[in-house]
Amino acid sequence: MKILLVFTALVAAACSEQLFVGDQVLRVTAGDEEQMALLRVLGERAELQLDFWRHPSRPGLPADLQVPFPSLQEVKTFLESNNISYSVMIEDVQELLDEEKKTMNKSRRTERSTSTFDFASYHTVDEIYDWLNVLVADHPDLVSKLQIGQSYEKRPLYVLKFSTGGSNRSAIWLDTGIHSREWITQATGVWTANKIAEEYGQDPSLTTILDSMDIFLEIVVNPDGFAFTHSSNRLWRKTRSINAGSPCVGVDPNRNWDAGFGGAGSSSNPCSETYRGPYAHSESEVKSIVDFICGHGNVKSVVSIHSYSQMLLYPYGYKTAPAPNHQELNEVAKKAVSDLAAVYGTKYTYGSIADTIYMAGGTTVDWAYDNGVKYSFTFELRDTGRYGFLLPSSQIVPTATETWPALLDIMVHVLEHPY
Amino acid sequence: IPDSGHKYYLQFTIEDYRSGENAGSCLATVLYPKTKSAPVVNIKCLHTKDQKQIQDEDNRLYQHIRHQTKPIIGNNIPDSYGNIEPALEPVWALAVAGSSYIMWEKSTENLGYSMAQVKSVKQWIRKDDFIEFDYTVLLHEVPTQEIISCHMRLTWLPGHPMKVKYFCASETQEIEDGSGMEPGSAAGILYGRGANF
Numbered sequence: 218m219k220i221l222l223v224f225t226a227l228v229a230a231a232c233s234e235q236l237f238v239g240d241q242v243l244r245v246t247a248g249d250e251e252q253m254a255l256l257r258v259l260g261e262r263a264e265l266q267l268d269f270w271r272h273p274s275r276p277g278l279p280a281d282l283q284v285p286f287p288s289l290q291e292v293k294t295f296l297e298s299n300n301i302s303y304s305v306m307i308e309d310v311q312e313l314l315d316e317e318k319k320t321m322n323k324s325r326r327t328e329r330s331t332s333t334f335d336f337a338s339y340h341t342v343d344e345i346y347d348w349l350n351v352l353v354a355d356h357p358d359l360v361s362k363l364q365i366g367q368s369y370e371k372r373p374l375y376v377l378k379f380s381t382g383g384s385n386r387s388a389i390w391l392d393t394g395i396h397s398r399e400w401i402t403q404a405t406g407v408w409t410a411n412k413i414a415e416e417y418g419q420d421p422s423l424t425t426i427l428d429s430m431d432i433f434l435e436i437v438v439n440p441d442g443f444a445f446t447h448s449s450n451r452l453w454r455k456t457r458s459i460n461a462g463s464p465c466v467g468v469d470p471n472r473n474w475d476a477g478f479g480g481a482g483s484s485s486n487p488c489s490e491t492y493r494g495p496y497a498h499s500e501s502e503v504k505s506i507v508d509f510i511c512g513h514g515n516v517k518s519v520v521s522i523h524s525y526s527q528m529l530l531y532p533y534g535y536k537t538a539p540a541p542n543h544q545e546l547n548e549v550a551k552k553a554v555s556d557l558a559a560v561y562g563t564k565y566t567y568g569s570i571a572d573t574i575y576m577a578g579g580t581t582v583d584w585a586y587d588n589g590v591k592y593s594f595t596f597e598l599r600d601t602g603r604y605g606f607l608l609p610s611s612q613i614v615p616t617a618t619e620t621w622p623a624l625l626d627i628m629v630h631v632l633e634h635p636y
Numbered sequence: 637i638p639d640s641g642h643k644y645y646l647q648f649t650i651e652d653y654r655s656g657e658n659a660g661s662c663l664a665t666v667l668y669p670k671t672k673s674a675p676v677v678n679i680k681c682l683h684t685k686d687q688k689q690i691q692d693e694d695n696r697l698y699q700h701i702r703h704q705t706k707p708i709i710g711n712n713i714p715d716s717y718g719n720i721e722p723a724l725e726p727v728w729a730l731a732v733a734g735s736s737y738i739m740w741e742k743s744t745e746n747l748g749y750s751m752a753q754v755k756s757v758k759q760w761i762r763k764d765d766f767i768e769f770d771y772t773v774l775l776h777e778v779p780t781q782e783i784i785s786c787h788m789r790l791t792w793l794p795g796h797p798m799k800v801k802y803f804c805a806s807e808t809q810e811i812e813d814g815s816g817m818e819p820g821s822a823a824g825i826l827y828g829r830g831a832n833f
C-alpha cells in the first residue's frame with residue numbers, strides 16, 4: 218500500500234508540481250478497541266481524504282496516517298479530544314519528495330561523469346584541463362593542445378587547435394572565460410570544443426571551414442579568477458594579480474588591451490571591477506594572447522565570449538565612431554542573431570559595443586580589430602538578469618546549442634570573405 | 637531637450653518573473669532633468685493578468701510562507717550553480733520584489749542594476765499577520781560591473797504595500813527607506829525588457 222502511494226506520489230510529483238505541500242504523516246496509536254473504532258470511522262470520512270500508510274490492526278500498535286493539509290486541523294482536534302496519542306512522523310510530504318528527486322538527480326549526474334564528461338554541469342579548472350587531454354586523445358588527427366603562457370599564479374594557459382593540416386593557415390580565434398564569474402562561457406567553450414571535434418566530417422559548413430582554416434579555442438582565459446570563483450568568491454571578475462601599493466587584487470582583463478586603453482568605461486582604481494591595470498597588456502593572460510595572435514600573423518577573426526545580456530557586439534567600444542566595415546559586421550550579426558533565435562526563441566540585440574552596451578576602452582575585440590582582424594565579435598550569452606551570472610546548469614546545453622549556429626554563421630562569413 | 641534634460645520614450649513588454657509568461661505591455665516616458673534631481677516618470681500599462689488572479693497568487697505565496705513550522709533561513713540563493721531550492725523559491729521571489737525598490741531608487745540615467753544573489757536571509761516571526769525577512773542581497777551594477785551588498789528588511793502582507801528598509805554598503809551610514817506607495821504584489825509583474833541600461 219505504502220509503495221503504491223509513494224509511487225503515485227512520485228508520478229504525480231513528476232507530472233504536476235507541489236501536490237503534497239503541507240501534508241503530514243501522523244503516527245497514531247490507539248490505546249483500546251474503542252479508540253480503534255474511532256480511528257476507523259475517521260478514516261472512512263471521504264471528505265478528509267485520509268490515507269493509511271499503515272493500517273490500525275491492534276490496540277497499542279502504531280498506524281501511519283497521511284493527512285492532507287486542509288484536514289490537519291480537524292484530524293488533530295479529533296485525536297486530541299478523544300485522547301488518542303499521535304506524533305508527527307513526516308512534517309511535510311512535499312519536502313520529502315523534493316529531497317528525493319534531488320538525490321535521484323544527483324546520483325544520475327555522478328554516474329554520467331565517471332563514464333563520459335558531463336557537459337550539462339559546471340566544472341572546475343582542473344576538470345576542464347583534464348578533459349582537454351581527453352578531447353585530444355579522442356581526436357588526435359584534428360585536435361591538439363598548445364600552451365601559450367602562464368597566468369599570474371602560474372597556471373598554464375591552454376589553447377585547443379583544430380586543424381586538418383596545412384601550414385599557418387588562416388585562422389579563427391575563439392575565447393571564453395576571460396571574466397571568471399561568467400561561468401556559462403567556459404561551459405559553452407567546452408561544449409563547443411566537443412561540437413567542433415564531433416561535427417568535422419558531419420556538418421558540411423564546419424567541414425568546409427576546417428578543410429582550409431584552423432580554429433583556435435581558449436576555454437579558460439582567466440584560470441586564476443576561475444579557481445577563485447570556485448574556492449572563495451563566486452562573483453569574482455578580474456585576474457588575481459597583486460596591485461602594487463593597493464590592498465585590492467586583480468585587473469579587468471577586458472580593459473587591459475591596447476586599444477583605447479585608459480579611456481571611458483575603465484577605471485584607474487585597483488579596487489574597481491573595471492580596473493584597466495598599470496599599463497596595456499600588463500596581465501600575462503592578455504599578453505599571452507596578444508603574443509600568440511601577433512606571432513601567428515594569420516588570424517582573420519576573433520570572437521570573445523562573455524555573459525550576460527544576450528547581445529552580439531562588434532567594435533568599437535572605446536569610441537563612438539563606427540568601424541570602417543560596420544555595415545558588413547552589422548549584417549553578419551543580424552543573421553547570426555536570427556539563426557540563434559531560431560533554435561529556442563532566445564532574443565539577442567546586436568550592434569557596436571558603444572551603441573549597444575556602453576563605452577569601454579581596452580577591450581579584446583577593439584584591439585583585434587585595430588590590429589587588422591576585420592571580423593571581431595563579442596557575444597554576451599544568457600540571460601538578461603534573472604539569474605545573471607548564476608545561470609542554472611540546466612541552461613548550459615541549450616545556451617551552447619543555440620550559440621553554435623551563430624558561431625558557424627560568423628565562421629562561414631570569414632571563410633567566404635578572405636583577405 | 638535643450639536646457640531641460642534627456643527624455644526617453646519606452647515601449648516594452650512585461651513578464652511574470654516566476655513563470656516567464658507574458659503579463660502585458662507598457663508605454664513610458666522618463667525625463668532625466670539636467671539638474672540631476674529625480675527623474676520624472678510617466679507610465680501606462682496594459683495588464684493581461686487581472687487583480688483577482690494576482691491576489692490569489694499573492695495569497696498562495698503568503699500562505700506557503702506562513703505555514704512553515706520554523707523560521708526560514710537560507711544563504712546563497714541561487715547557489716553557485718544557479719540552483720534555487722524549491723522551498724526557498726518564494727523567499728527569493730520576495731527578495732526580487734524588495735530589491736526592485738532599492739534598484740528603483742538607486743538607478744540613474746547611467747547606472748542600472750540586477751539582483752545577482754540573495755547572500756543570506758532570515759525570517760523574523762511577528763505576532764501580527766505580517767511576514768518579515770532580513771536579507772543581504774547582492775546587486776550587480778552596470779556599467780561599473782560592481783557587486784553592491786545591501787542589507788534589506790522587508791515586511792509584507794497581501795493587499796498592503798511592501799515595506800522595504802535598506803542600507804547598501806557603498807553608501808553612508810543612514811538607513812534608507814524604500815517603502816512603496818502602492819499595494820505591492822510579490823507574485824506580480826516586475827521586470828521590463830527593452831530598456832537598455
